[in-house]
Amino acid sequence: MAKRVAVIGAGVSGLSSIKCCLDEDLEPTCFERSNDIGGLWKFTESSKDGMTRVYRSLITNVCKEMSCYSDFPFREDYPNFMSQEKFWNYLQEFAEHFDLLKYIQFKTTVCSVTKHPDFSNTGQWDVVTETEGKQERATFDAVMVCTGHFLNPRLPLESFSGIHKFKGQILHSQEYKTPEGFQGKRVLVIGLGNTGGDVAVELSRTAAEVLLSTRTGTWVRSRSSHGGYPINMMDTRYYNFIRQVLPSCVLNWIEERQMNKQFNHENYGLSIVKGKKPKAIVNDELPTCILCGTVTMKTSVLEFTETSAIFEDGTVEENIDSVIFTTGYTFAFPFLEEPLRSLCMNKMFLYKLVFPSSLERATLAIIGLISLKGSILAATELQARWATRVFKGLCKIPPSQKLMAEATEKEQLIKRGVIKNTCEDKLDYIPYMDELAARVGAKPNIPILFLKDPRLAWEVFFGPCTPYQYRLTGPGMWDGARSAILTQWDRTMKPLKTRTVPDASKPPSRLRYLKTWGAPVLLASLLLICKSPFLKLLQDRLWDRIPSYLACIWQG
Known part of the structure; x- marks a missing residue:
């Protein structure tokens, strides 16, 4: 041992x-x-x-x-x-x-x-x-x-023709610390991940112009959800259940509608190129910067000259002072x-x-x-x-x-092309956490929890899947886990309540969950019931008890 x-x-x-x-x-x-x-x-x-x-x-x-x-x-x-x-x-x-x-x-x-x-x-x-x-x-x-x-910073210079002719500043985001030194410059940011979005937004306040180049496009999420609550707090077991029940095509359609409901990504030059894997970044300011013209979206760079960049769509941007590669790490x-x-x-x-x-x-x-x-x-x-x-x-x-x-x-x-390589895809949070927790012996048993502690079970299933859930049972169990779960919304709201308004109404958390997920879960439940042989048995039993005149009306 x-x-x-x-x-x-x-x-x-x-x-x-x-x-x-x-x-x-x-x-x-x-x-x-x-x-x-x-x-x-x-x-x-x-x-x-x-x-x-x-x-x-x-x-x-x-x-x-x-x-x-x-x-x-x-x-x-x-x-x-x-x-x-x-x-x-x-x-x-x-x-x-x-x-x-x-x-x-x-x-x-x-x-x-x-x-x-x-x-x-x-x-x-x-x-x-x-x-x-x-x-x-x-x-x-x-x-x-x-x-x-x-x-190690991933700096794919060999992928950009003419990059060695470029006379301006070239750096990787690993070297970027603050916007000082970029005042009044024309900056090209290559790569649209979380870092690329952050750097472009920050530089837009000091640089003369910021160009943001992306090969694939991306969905842009806000840190806040409907009602202003942290978006991650909507990641619930309830929602995970819906994802498992509904077909992927339906989920993708719903996600696309939700993303474009905030703003039309195509209008902003952010839509994902057909055939590319969907991805998302978190950025509250990028859409506004594009709307105000402080950040300009561009396609992939085709070639560099001594002072300019030529893009795949044929456009040319002259007098580029700095190029920042936000192309990730190895x-x-x-x-x-x-x-x-x-x-x-x-x-x-x-x-x-x-x-x-x-x-x-x-x-x-x-x-x-x-x-x-x-x-x-x-x-x-x-x-x-x-x-x-x-x-x-x-x-x-x-x-x-x-x-x-x-x-x-x-x-x-x-x-051989039989299956796709998903090793680099982002894993779904709850399924991966549950799988590890099951191996440790710390995965919460929701049905049993509903019998023993309904209030806690409600928060565990309908509330955010916070890490405390994996301290409720098994090895490493923490006595404070229950309290931490039941008070997680208090800690969420505490830093926001810096100005108290007399008689302000408090949004009930349970009602919020029901409003958000009631309709999807009802739909999912109906789908499951419709597929079940129990429905046929129930129909047959009820049909025998319906008076004949009502049956005639029902049939039509």
Whole structure:
């Protein structure tokens, strides 16, 4: 059974992993190459150290109740969506509350992680680290890799003809920190993800002109839903049930109507190119900037000249001063040995996106290498809870031979075009969380909960699927989970209630749920009933009891 665990990285997932190790009576040692916790959430004025950091103006895309650690809610006075500084403060509070800092070795780089000579028997790893030029070697029973998605900037210059002729400034968003230095310039932002939208909007306030180039287009979501409530708080089990019942074509039609109801994406140059995978970003200001002309949407760049950009639609923009590539990042595991390194780079060979399929001993876990339609923090915590219990032998995973055979077969089917490769698609939040929780033994049982605690069950099913739900039962159960769920709307509304209006009506949360989801669930229920043989039996029984004259009227 594992005891000593090496945790690589002290960001969001690294802190989760340290705490989960302690919860399972394991002995974690965390190696962090910078001088502080928080990973990319720790803002710095420059990126000279090569580490990816957030830009100063960044605001979280997932509200606080959905993006907290499951047994450590945000303070009620924190805003629902917060600056990087406040989020980092929360991470600091979490680390101090659970006394995690003493397990972290700062300014320490992991040089290599290799199998111990008797790995097949012990599952142990030899870890070589370097601190201020001095190397050390230690043996660990398990390793948790928490280096995340955003390791190396993806800068596809070779895809842009003439880019090397361009005489203006070229940089990746990793280097972007503040809008200072772009005053009065004509800036071209390439790539329309969350970062591209944020950078374009911020620069529109200082630059002479901002051009935003996209190959595919995107849906643009607001942080607030109907009624002004945080959009993530509408992610409920109720809604997840509807998604499972209704056909995908109907769901896509509904989503498209909802998105275009806010504003017509085609009119704004944001509509998704036919044949491309739908995607969405969170940005409250981009539509307004386009409407006011401070941001101009453009198609893909075809070619660069010394001072201009030529686009696929034939238009030319002259006198470009700066080009900012918001083209994402690549991940890597330079400290792993081959062939394990290459295998971990292929998500298809990561069982549930956590365990490498090839290892005969499941003592290495990749934490946080996921794309999710929801809180990454909440998911990494559940990954870490599962991984630590696998290390201890309390949870089992299939043998490596079976996992490798399944992954290899899937890879072959993708190459032959039989199935699509969905490894890079964003996972649905609730199904993935439930799957991990079921393996831990912490998935809430809704029917039983309705019998035992109807009030709590109502909030769990009809309310937002907050991380506290995965502390209600099973290993790691938290006594405060019930209270946290029942008061989650109080913490949501608290930072908004800074001006109290006498006799102001309070929107009842249950009525809000019924208004929002009553009609869809009724429709789904009718569909299920119509497919059921129970309906035929009910019709036959009732028909026998209807008076003959009413039956004649009914038939017509």
